[in-house]
Amino acid sequence: MNDISIAVDAMGGDNAPRAICEGTLAALREMNDIRVTLCGREAEIRPFFEGADDIKDRLTILDAPDVISMHDAPMLAVRRKTESSMVKAMLEVKEGRCQAFVSAGSTGAVLAGGILRVGRIRGIERPALAPVLPGRKKPFLLIDSGANVDCRAEYLNQFGLMGTIYMEKIIGTKEPKAGLVNIGTEAEKGCQMVKDAYQLMSAQSVYRFYGNLEARDVPLGEADVAVCDGFVGNVILKYTEGLAGTLTGMLKDTIMESGLRGKLGGLLLKPALRVFKSKMSYEEHGGAPLLGVNAAMVKAHGSSSALAFKNAIRQARLMVETDVTGTIRRELEKLAPAESAE
Amino acid sequence: MNDISIAVDAMGGDNAPRAICEGTLAALREMNDIRVTLCGREAEIRPFFEGADDIKDRLTILDAPDVISMHDAPMLAVRRKTESSMVKAMLEVKEGRCQAFVSAGSTGAVLAGGILRVGRIRGIERPALAPVLPGRKKPFLLIDSGANVDCRAEYLNQFGLMGTIYMEKIIGTKEPKAGLVNIGTEAEKGCQMVKDAYQLMSAQSVYRFYGNLEARDVPLGEADVAVCDGFVGNVILKYTEGLAGTLTGMLKDTIMESGLRGKLGGLLLKPALRVFKSKMSYEEHGGAPLLGVNAAMVKAHGSSSALAFKNAIRQARLMVETDVTGTIRRELEKLAPAESAE
Numbered sequence: 078m079n080d081i082s083i084a085v086d087a088m089g090g091d092n093a094p095r096a097i098c099e100g101t102l103a104a105l106r107e108m109n110d111i112r113v114t115l116c117g118r119e120a121e122i123r124p125f126f127e128g129a130d131d132i133k134d135r136l137t138i139l140d141a142p143d144v145i146s147m148h149d150a151p152m153l154a155v156r157r158k159t160e161s162s163m164v165k166a167m168l169e170v171k172e173g174r175c176q177a178f179v180s181a182g183s184t185g186a187v188l189a190g191g192i193l194r195v196g197r198i199r200g201i202e203r204p205a206l207a208p209v210l211p212g213r214k215k216p217f218l219l220i221d222s223g224a225n226v227d228c229r230a231e232y233l234n235q236f237g238l239m240g241t242i243y244m245e246k247i248i249g250t251k252e253p254k255a256g257l258v259n260i261g262t263e264a265e266k267g268c269q270m271v272k273d274a275y276q277l278m279s280a281q282s283v284y285r286f287y288g289n290l291e292a293r294d295v296p297l298g299e300a301d302v303a304v305c306d307g308f309v310g311n312v313i314l315k316y317t318e319g320l321a322g323t324l325t326g327m328l329k330d331t332i333m334e335s336g337l338r339g340k341l342g343g344l345l346l347k348p349a350l351r352v353f354k355s356k357m358s359y360e361e362h363g364g365a366p367l368l369g370v371n372a373a374m375v376k377a378h379g380s381s382s383a384l385a386f387k388n389a390i391r392q393a394r395l396m397v398e399t400d401v402t403g404t405i406r407r408e409l410e411k412l413a414p415a416e417s418a419e
Numbered sequence: 420m421n422d423i424s425i426a427v428d429a430m431g432g433d434n435a436p437r438a439i440c441e442g443t444l445a446a447l448r449e450m451n452d453i454r455v456t457l458c459g460r461e462a463e464i465r466p467f468f469e470g471a472d473d474i475k476d477r478l479t480i481l482d483a484p485d486v487i488s489m490h491d492a493p494m495l496a497v498r499r500k501t502e503s504s505m506v507k508a509m510l511e512v513k514e515g516r517c518q519a520f521v522s523a524g525s526t527g528a529v530l531a532g533g534i535l536r537v538g539r540i541r542g543i544e545r546p547a548l549a550p551v552l553p554g555r556k557k558p559f560l561l562i563d564s565g566a567n568v569d570c571r572a573e574y575l576n577q578f579g580l581m582g583t584i585y586m587e588k589i590i591g592t593k594e595p596k597a598g599l600v601n602i603g604t605e606a607e608k609g610c611q612m613v614k615d616a617y618q619l620m621s622a623q624s625v626y627r628f629y630g631n632l633e634a635r636d637v638p639l640g641e642a643d644v645a646v647c648d649g650f651v652g653n654v655i656l657k658y659t660e661g662l663a664g665t666l667t668g669m670l671k672d673t674i675m676e677s678g679l680r681g682k683l684g685g686l687l688l689k690p691a692l693r694v695f696k697s698k699m700s701y702e703e704h705g706g707a708p709l710l711g712v713n714a715a716m717v718k719a720h721g722s723s724s725a726l727a728f729k730n731a732i733r734q735a736r737l738m739v740e741t742d743v744t745g746t747i748r749r750e751l752e753k754l755a756p757a758e759s760a761e
Contacts, residue, residue, distance in 0.1 A: 211669075212665070213664075213665040213668055213669060223602060226602065226609060226610040226613075227610045227611055258654065260565060260568065260649075260650060260653040260654065260657070267568060267650065268568040268569045268648075268650045269569055271568075271650070291657055292653065292654040292655075292656075292657035292658040292661065293657040293658065293660045293661035293664075294661060295658060295661060296658065296661045296662045296664075296665040297661060297665060306610075307602075308602060308609065308610045308613070308651070309650070309651060309654055311602040311634065312600065312602065312634040312651055312654065312655065313634075313654065313658060314634075315602070315633055315634035315635040316634040316635065316637060316638070316655060316658065316659075317658075317662060318635045319633075319634065319635035319636060319637060319638045319639060320638045320659060320662055320663075321662075321666065322555075322635075322638075323554070323555040323638040323639060324663065324666055326555055327553075327555060328692075331691050331692075332688065332691050335688075335690065335691035338687050338690070339687065339688060339690065339691040341684075341687055342683075342684045342685070342686070342687030342688035342689075342691065343684070343688060343691075344684070345680050345681065345683055345684030345687065346674065346677075346681060346684035346685060346688060347684075348677065348680070348681065349673050349674050349676075349677035349681035349684065349685075350670075350673075
């Protein structure tokens, strides 16, 4: 079996390059069938691999003097900063030297580069960001979580297809179903674009359609894939963050106001609460895949630790191994033969 | 001072007519400056007021043999079911015999009737549902929470105005600010409609504009009013319900799996958790006002208890007393003089 080659942007994210380099080192040690091309400022990166002779032959460091920051305008940066770590890593993929790409850098730049530098799958109108979130019953995929704020019904239909393929291949969900996030379960519910998406999604038979998915059932994981436009998806994603913090804070306030008994209870519960917090954490899940582009691309969380980044590399590796991209390409033709043959 | 007259739909909601009648009785006893016209099946309603001689002179029972159910198509029902408790209560308002309307019945029918039977304020393009939700720092108003799934930027600007007036008058918030729910804080963020709304909202000076409000800051109560279209608002509202349940459930699971120590902690915390649950409860807040119609209208929660319904009546009473409708009418002229003079 050939090694799986992964291009890593060493300079993206709050904890770069340390967390990225440490995560990469851990990944190389844990998965002996991967090769990594690490792009970034060589002088800053090299020291983290001092003495790592065991993985030396599977690591290539590619010097990239420039960095795309959170303040750069994404499209412009991806076009102009050709010497940046992110663009260099993307070109490794585009030009066939690597099969996957991982970055904890600017989401906007990853999206822009996915389209401009790596390229869309023929027939996919809009690639989408699709993180897996912890649900009450089981994890679920949220697609699109912010890549496309203005959507057409056709995009949502494609999101449904890509999302179910990902859940089946990467999470191992059996017969995953894609639900359309809506304000009611009846077919005639929702704004016009969502109504149109309902028609398209219920008319196809390439993937399993759950039907309309009420927002209150999204966090249960009732449907394995929650399909929505990037505006609604981003609101859901960010709101979850905010609400989890708010609920925990309000709970803490209540405990502090509840006298000795409550405080003792809170103290005893501390370890359980820590377990709970880690259940809710993104670290275990790696990053969000960008689906619909011509290679496995993973956007790791900006605040990724070394552990989280290692898991993002594992995820990219698995996307290559299970051929998520090729499967999307093939299934897409069944979804809309005319369109994908454009 | 003259009494405040309130038309109540006795037959709406899961617990009708019992909870509605008991709530009405409690309201009449607690607020001696209100009169209630209770619309519904007289034979079913009358027994709940057996022996209530103390409030008899402030209660009128108006027989309405028909009921609008959750299964009725809202527009059609409001047009045709003229003998229903909801339409009869609306006509009390429309024809000037009552100043306010309260129902725990079908949301769609309340909305349809608000427009068809009660009427919009001149210049308001779309009335909006606007519940007050508990936030980390302070409560906040969510407008629109589901009345209008397809919105134009102008509607959102009007929502901002109506929401701040409500928060100032009814909740007593000093100098309330309205934020535009968005996926980032920068002016150029969001889908096209939201970008346009940002321009309108930042250009006016009739109410205080907070700027873009990131979804993660919504539950903090950072802005007193969270403005969005009814699709996004309904997703937020329902998702909150679902996530609160999911988080509580996951916490419970974690406690049960955490051995004796965690279980003891959970047991000791029970009273505190009960306080927490009631903090999150809608009961205390009454119902959601329908803003932008020509009278005080309150949509109580479908599962309203007698207590919740009493609070919804209190809320309607306060809306009349503080003249929310008149204030919206006057301020609206400053917001868009040309438009409101149509």
